Amino acid sequence: GAVVSQHPSWVICKSGTSVKIECRSLDFQATTMFWYRQFPKQSLMLMATSNEGSKATYEQGVEKDKFLINHASLTLSTLTVTSAHPEDSSFYICSATTARLQAGDEQFFGPGTRLTVL
Amino acid sequence: GENVEQHPSTLSVQEGDSAVIKCTYSDSASNYFPWYKQELGKGPQLIIDIRSNVGEKKDQRIAVTLNKTAKHFSLHITETQPEDSAVYFCAASDTDKLIFGTGTRLQVFP
Numbered sequence: 534g535a536v537v538s539q540h541p542s543w544v545i546c547k548s549g550t551s552v553k554i555e556c557r558s559l560d561f562q563a564t565t566m567f568w569y570r571q572f573p574k575q576s577l578m579l580m581a582t583s584n585e586g587s588k589a590t591y592e593q594g595v596e597k598d599k600f601l602i603n604h605a606s607l608t609l610s611t612l613t614v615t616s617a618h619p620e621d622s623s624f625y626i627c628s629a630t631t632a633r634l635q636a637g638d639e640q641f642f643g644p645g646t647r648l649t650v651l
Numbered sequence: 652g653e654n655v656e657q658h659p660s661t662l663s664v665q666e667g668d669s670a671v672i673k674c675t676y677s678d679s680a681s682n683y684f685p686w687y688k689q690e691l692g693k694g695p696q697l698i699i700d701i702r703s704n705v706g707e708k709k710d711q712r713i714a715v716t717l718n719k720t721a722k723h724f725s726l727h728i729t730e731t732q733p734e735d736s737a738v739y740f741c742a743a744s745d746t747d748k749l750i751f752g753t754g755t756r757l758q759v760f761p
Contacts, residue, residue, distance in 0.1 A: 576740060642687075642697075644694045
């Protein structure tokens, strides 16, 4: 149980284009989903937190107009990288929780999406 | 906000030996401390977690200890095996989000 999937697993795009990454909770309803970015040999950095049916909360320094997050249902959140540039190349990972997050709720992580912008 | 430091950054051990990874956190309000294992090209997998009302937790070869007074927690892996080789991350829960440590690359040599 508690499986999170991401699609695609990897994507290569040209600079200036937009890329959409999907995050799905397969066997549970995720009221809260998180999006992380991980550069090579670095830790996971939280980009934003999204609750189903409401606007995402972005971390400081993350451009909300560049990284569009939609959490339209209890099983799906999408991250769209708009006007991608080479510096956006990274490993994007989502996670989900099964309840309104309180300190101590386990997050279930997806397998990640490798984005390469040429 | 919360800040989590993790040491060492790399750790090499012989198969069968023990491995210990240590983390310190800054926010005394944090009360959830998970450990994740991440293999190359994959997402993190929870291997063990501990909450602030517990000082130690064990699951087979893996154990975690928590010292709330000193604000540090440690991961202990006994009888290491080559398949334990991966990057390990600690994290601390600060209200509504996880703050991750910088990671430890563990290599277990046969």
